[in-house]
Amino acid sequence: MKNLLTVLAVMLTAQLFAQSHEIIKHDGEKLNVNFIKIESNLVYYTLPNSMEEQKISRYAVAQLNEKSNKKSQILSNKINLTQKSEYKKVIILKESETIGLKTSGDLTLFFGKTKGQTKQSLASMGEKRLKENAAQKGNPFIVITSNKTDDLKATAYTY
Template identity: 70%
Template sequence: MKNILTLIIALATVQIFAQTHEIIKHNGEKLDINFIKIENNLIYYSLPSSTEEKKISKYAVAQLNDKSKNNSQTISEKIYLTKKSDYKKVIILKESETVGLKKSNDLSSFWGKIKGQSRIALLEMGEKRLKENAALKGEPFIVILSNKADDLRAITFTY
């Protein structure tokens, strides 16, 4: 009787701690996880051997596979940049949304003020200049550190 009870408890415990999902990153890395949620461009998960909540940028993840249902969900498409005109594909992220992406380069530039141009137009011009520089280097993500006329800086990230 004692052995049967132990076996039932063990089987129930295995189901609780089993890996239910698999993350496939854009760099080819696979990771067995317990999926929690997707929120604010981040995927929250825990490792099978831990209850600690971790997170990764959804832009670093290609697919989320549900092992129990044999479902596969595409999280993000890989971004390929080949020329300066691809700047529209470059994504501006917040620093907190870069978990799982690899820091690449520091960008700096400048833009000249034109008399009578609005502040919003100047900010858009600064973002465009940084995106063009990132596209030239083939790096799909940037975090803008400063968007001022004399101090235009960003950090680029890649897969």
């Protein structure tokens, strides 16, 4: 019984001592949260009056501010694309890493296979063409949904 009361007291008072943080997203939105960790391009946090763990893409977050000691940490820089030649700045993400980013549209591409090309060279050429297409439209992130040589598809994301 004593152990049960101790565990219950710790759980109830842990919320009072939790450090509050502020997440500033690239689109200007500010969230007051209790920061947990950063792992595999995701930021894990809880809302102040909740115990439910939530997550957001590291690329959607510009800055993480710790309110108690005024520390600030920049998590990602905003990527601004204006032309096709900036395709190297486009980042290929996994579907799970897009939480907090906005879907901008679908990209499709078809290119013919030249005799003697390997599958790996075709895949890298396809990724490059998808990145160029995304950069031209001003989308800094893509998720490749189909990587077949006759039908390349990707979903574009932005802030």
